[in-house]
Amino acid sequence: MTNDLIDVRAWRQFVAVAELLHFGRAAQRLHMTHPPLTMAIQQLERRLGQPLFVRNRRTVMLAPAGAALLQPVRQWLAQGEALSVLARAVGDGDVGRLRLGFVSTLGFGPLPDWLRGFRERHPRIEVELREVTTDVQRQAFARSELDAGFMLHASGMDSGVEDAGLDALRVLEEPLVLALPEAHPLARATRLSLPVLMAQPLVIFPRPIAPSLFDAVLAYYHRHGAVPTIAQEAIQMQTIVNLVSAGLGVAWVPEVVTRMQRRGVVYRALPPSLAVGAPRCETSLVWRCEPPAVVARFVDFVRAAPSPGG
Amino acid sequence: MTNDLIDVRAWRQFVAVAELLHFGRAAQRLHMTHPPLTMAIQQLERRLGQPLFVRNRRTVMLAPAGAALLQPVRQWLAQGEALSVLARAVGDGDVGRLRLGFVSTLGFGPLPDWLRGFRERHPRIEVELREVTTDVQRQAFARSELDAGFMLHASGMDSGVEDAGLDALRVLEEPLVLALPEAHPLARATRLSLPVLMAQPLVIFPRPIAPSLFDAVLAYYHRHGAVPTIAQEAIQMQTIVNLVSAGLGVAWVPEVVTRMQRRGVVYRALPPSLAVGAPRCETSLVWRCEPPAVVARFVDFVRAAPSPGG
DNA sequence: TAAAAATACTCCATAGGTATTTTAT
DNA sequence: ATAAAATACCTATGGAGTATTTTTA
Numbered sequence: 326m327t328n329d330l331i332d333v334r335a336w337r338q339f340v341a342v343a344e345l346l347h348f349g350r351a352a353q354r355l356h357m358t359h360p361p362l363t364m365a366i367q368q369l370e371r372r373l374g375q376p377l378f379v380r381n382r383r384t385v386m387l388a389p390a391g392a393a394l395l396q397p398v399r400q401w402l403a404q405g406e407a408l409s410v411l412a413r414a415v416g417d418g419d420v421g422r423l424r425l426g427f428v429s430t431l432g433f434g435p436l437p438d439w440l441r442g443f444r445e446r447h448p449r450i451e452v453e454l455r456e457v458t459t460d461v462q463r464q465a466f467a468r469s470e471l472d473a474g475f476m477l478h479a480s481g482m483d484s485g486v487e488d489a490g491l492d493a494l495r496v497l498e499e500p501l502v503l504a505l506p507e508a509h510p511l512a513r514a515t516r517l518s519l520p521v522l523m524a525q526p527l528v529i530f531p532r533p534i535a536p537s538l539f540d541a542v543l544a545y546y547h548r549h550g551a552v553p554t555i556a557q558e559a560i561q562m563q564t565i566v567n568l569v570s571a572g573l574g575v576a577w578v579p580e581v582v583t584r585m586q587r588r589g590v591v592y593r594a595l596p597p598s599l600a601v602g603a604p605r606c607e608t609s610l611v612w613r614c615e616p617p618a619v620v621a622r623f624v625d626f627v628r629a630a631p632s633p634g635g
Numbered sequence: 636m637t638n639d640l641i642d643v644r645a646w647r648q649f650v651a652v653a654e655l656l657h658f659g660r661a662a663q664r665l666h667m668t669h670p671p672l673t674m675a676i677q678q679l680e681r682r683l684g685q686p687l688f689v690r691n692r693r694t695v696m697l698a699p700a701g702a703a704l705l706q707p708v709r710q711w712l713a714q715g716e717a718l719s720v721l722a723r724a725v726g727d728g729d730v731g732r733l734r735l736g737f738v739s740t741l742g743f744g745p746l747p748d749w750l751r752g753f754r755e756r757h758p759r760i761e762v763e764l765r766e767v768t769t770d771v772q773r774q775a776f777a778r779s780e781l782d783a784g785f786m787l788h789a790s791g792m793d794s795g796v797e798d799a800g801l802d803a804l805r806v807l808e809e810p811l812v813l814a815l816p817e818a819h820p821l822a823r824a825t826r827l828s829l830p831v832l833m834a835q836p837l838v839i840f841p842r843p844i845a846p847s848l849f850d851a852v853l854a855y856y857h858r859h860g861a862v863p864t865i866a867q868e869a870i871q872m873q874t875i876v877n878l879v880s881a882g883l884g885v886a887w888v889p890e891v892v893t894r895m896q897r898r899g900v901v902y903r904a905l906p907p908s909l910a911v912g913a914p915r916c917e918t919s920l921v922w923r924c925e926p927p928a929v930v931a932r933f934v935d936f937v938r939a940a941p942s943p944g945g
Numbered sequence: 946t947a948a949a950a951a952t953a954c955t956c957c958a959t960a961g962g963t964a965t966t967t968t969a970t
Numbered sequence: 971a972t973a974a975a976a977t978a979c980c981t982a983t984g985g986a987g988t989a990t991t992t993t994t995a
Contacts (some may be wrong), residue, residue: 331719332642334985348950361986363951373719375726382950382993386779389927390725392732397721401714408708409641409683415700416685422702469696617699644960658975671961673976692968692975 333405335369336398338362339377343395346385418618420449425623426457426465426474428535429562431608434497434581435630436475443626450619458560459535466491466613472620473612477579479541480605490614494628497608501542501577502594504528504569511575512591519549519599526556526574528565541604542577548602566590579606643715645679646708648672649687653705656695728928730759735933736767736775736784738845739872741918744807744891745940746785753936760929768870769845776801776923782930783922787889789851790915800924804938807918811852811887812904814879821885822901829859829909836866836884838875851914852887858912876900889916 341351342362352359370377377391387395414420427436440452457465457474465471466489480498503522505512511522523546532539546553556574559565562582569576570589583592595603610627612620651661652672662669680687687701697705724730737746750762767775767784775781776799790808813832815822821832833856842849856863866884869875873895875886880899893902905913920937922930 329716329719330643330647331715332644333640334642336718337640349948357985358987359950360952360988365985367951373722373726375722377722380950381995383948383995385950389731389929390722393725393730394718394722398718401711401718404711404714405641406639408646408704408711409639411707412683412685412687412700412704415703416683420703421699619699659973667960668962669975670963670977675960677976690975693970693973695975 329372331369331372333402335365336402338365339369339391340395340398340402342366342378342385343387343391346387348385414449416618418450418622419447421617421619422451422453422472423619423623424453424455424470424472426455426462426471426476428459428462428475428477428608429456430477430579430582431475431497432456433584434608439627439630442630443623446626447622450622458530460533462611463489466611469613472616473610473623475608475610477535477538477606477608479537480607482537482541491611492614492616492624493609493611494624495607495609496627497581499580499606500594500600501604501606502580502583502592504566504576504578504582505591505593506569506572506575507589507591508572509575512593517593517596517599520551522575523549523551523553527553528557528559528568528574528576529553529555530560530565531558534560538604538606541606545602545604577604579608639682641679641682643712645675646712648675649679649701650705650708650712652676652688652695653697653701656697658695724759726928728760728932729757731927731929732761732763732782733929733933734763734765734780734782736765736772736781736786738769738772738785738787738918739766740787740889740892741785741807742766743872743894744918749937749940752940753933756936757932760932768840770843772921773799776921779923782926783920783933785918785920787845787848787916787918789847790917792847792851801921802924802926802934803919803921804934805917805919806937807889807891809890809916810904810910811914811916812890812893812902814876814886814888814892815901815903816879816882816885817899817901818882819885822903827903827906827909830861832885833859833861833863835864837863838867838869838878838884838886839863839865840870840875841868844870848914848916851916855912855914887914889918 338351338355341354342348345351345354348359348362348366352362355362366377373390375390376388377394379386379388411420440454443450444452455471457471459476459478462471462474462476466474475496503511503517509525511517511525514521529539529542543553554574557568559568562578563585565576565578566582566585566587568574570587578592580594610624612624616624648661648665651664652658655661655664658669658672658676662672665672676687683700685700686698687704689696689698721730750764753760754762765781767781769786769788772781772784772786776784785806813821819835821827821835824831839849839852853863864884867878869878872888872892875888876892876895876897878884879886880897888902890904920934922934926934
């Protein structure tokens with residue numbers, strides 16, 4: 326026994342002979358002549374330790390081992406061809422896996438709709454969803470642990486993405502609005518007093534999570550000569566709103582978050598008179614340059630999808 | 636593209652590199668050096684039209700196509716190895732198909748028990764059961780449409796099997812008994828009158844079905860100076876008994892058939908005084924000489940099985 | 946006697962080896 | 971500086987071809 330590796334060619338030859346029960350015609354079908362086919366079958370039988378065919382010098386019949394193997398071998402060969410097909414499908418972006426990060430705010434926005442639509446159009450692409458903050462997404466991209474991600478940054482700021490070999494597509498642009506404890510006077514005041522607002526303790530994410538957005542909020546305070554007191558930091562938007570509801574302070578949140586209604590919290594947009602220089606945020610879809618087809622498919626889908634914030 | 640036939644070797648090389656993510660170590664595992672491995676992977680990628688790995692000169696990572704293919708290819712390779720294992724199993728008689736013929740009488744005898752026992756001991760041998768008369772079994776053997784069969788012939792006669800390249804094993808030897816219509820006087824007579832019996836019309840199978848047995852019955856009549864009137868011929872033992880029940884005549888049936896009780900029919904054995912020269916029959920298991928392992932397994936099993944008639 | 950499988954041999958394509966180069970860490 | 975992949979080139983195994991023999995239906 327040379328080696329117990331029986332290759333596709335040998336099995337194909339077996340199937341040809343088994344189906345035609347004629348070495349000459351089988352060789353023809355295999356685009357070869359019958360002597361090497363005879364030898365190949367003999368070698369295959371030697372390797373298996375079993376006769377596959379019962380033959381006299383005029384006729385060929387299946388031996389028990391041959392009869393038992395014909396169907397399984399056919400099936401195995403078909404699966405082998407399917408592997409090449411699968412490879413092409415992956416290359417064309419029809420099949421594959423997409424590791425998709427997203428900041429929690431987008432969960433309230435268009436993301437669920439997009440995902441449903443994308444799964445419908447590309448059922449053989451498996452989307453692995455991961456809620457990850459903007460900064461962690463950046464690290465994940467560097468380590469190739471993420472294929473695409475929705476991340477947050479302040480409007481107008483460079484998304485800080487071009488330098489890292491990443492591409493970006495803006496999918497949402499919206500103002501930040503105030504989240505206020507229901508019982509708080511500001512929640513009901515007919516006119517929002519900026520000095521009063523800026524005196525409230527703030528619930529906000531830690532700066533490293535999304536520096537540009539953090540800075541945009543602080544810049545607004547500074548522009549009005551104030552420095553906010555940070556009552557509590559929290560990472561998840563859910564947590565921030567919960568803390569507001571508990572009365573720890575006020576918070577600036579992207580407008581989509583208002584879709585998450587919560588007892589004890591009211592949302593309030595800045596009036597147009599105060600909106601000049603007020604912080605706004607963008608949500609961008611980010612991916613590595615020259616993306617694999619699956620990622621390109623997702624980007625194309627999102628680009629074509631109706632996005633509320635333009 | 637040379638040819639769209641990607642063989643086992645190439646896929647194995649792919650798996651080695653994909654698992655170790657290191658051409659040098661992968662080559663080691665494949666008992667080769669890395670340059671040909673590099674070339675082989677490049678060729679594979681060319682054939683698939685897809686990169687399988689993303690590599691710089693120091694490091695190797697799975698490309699999307701590679702990641703998608705790794706598991707399916709592993710599985711496919713395992714199935715490929717299973718084919719060789721299957722071949723060996725067939726050769727050893729552990730796996731396969733057994734086309735088994737049997738005369739209907741044996742269905743009342745030990746056959747069901749044997750089959751149950753055989754399936755238990757050899758669950759991966761698929762037994763194809765076919766109720767076939769003795770003469771048709773002979774034809775089927777000649778055409779290789781049957782692997783083994785239980786057939787009937789008269790006791791003491793040569794089973795007519797040795798000349799045809801067949802082997803035989805006697806599994807049952809038994810007298811023929813009378814099947815009588817319930818209402819018939821002979822059914823209740825304390826002493827069986829041979830002249831009366833021999834005057835009754837006979838229900839019997841056509842001679843070609845089992846010539847030696849047919850002749851043995853007629854010889855018994857002739858020995859007593861009688862010639863039977865054949866009322867009706869029928870092939871299935873079930874049918875013969877039904878005809879007896881309908882009063883068309885009497886029949887000689889193998890003793891095992893008495894296990895099939897039927898309204899309107901009584902069975903009666905010949906008394907010892909009349910048994911001299913009375914017809915008896917043998918049931919033999921028959922198979923082609925130098926049988927494949929699966930057939931040998933079955934013969935061995937039957938040989939070792941408890942058989943009522945010795 | 947003719948059709949088909951087996952055998953004998955010849956050849957070349959390619960899998961694999963050795964030596965060397967390139968490059969990223 | 972070094973580890974590791976890529977490249978260049980060589981070798982030889984074995985898969986496929988041509989010619990011939992054998993067998994049996």
